[in-house]
Amino acid sequence: MFLVMLPVPPLAAIITSIFLIALPVIVLMTAWTVVTMVRILFPERELPIDPSALRRRARERGQAVPVRFRDLVEDQRHAEAPAMPHRASPDASSTTEIPSALVEDLWLRRN
DSSP: OOOOOOOOOOHHHHHHHHHHHHHHHHHHHHHHHHHHHHHHHSOSSOOOSOHHHHHHHHHHHTOOOOOOHHHHHHHHHHSOOOOOOOOOOSOTTOOSSOOHHHHHHHHHTOO
């Protein structure tokens, strides 16, 4: 059996090759980490973490935002029911006069 003996490289060559491979990788990973941290801490635009909070802030600023049906149902569920005063009319079949509270409510609900 013949054993082929490879020459053992000197220690300086091993250390140099490690630095030539590892040092650029460490520098690039550090730069990537710093850029990612800066983008998380100081984003270019608001992060969509909580849609209800984004809607609330946009409503305070007066901006239009897309609304889902689920959001409308949730808003209606939490809103107080408007109290409509009941006024008894002498003629129950008369519909000529619309109560002012109803007119005001319809005006507020217009598109």
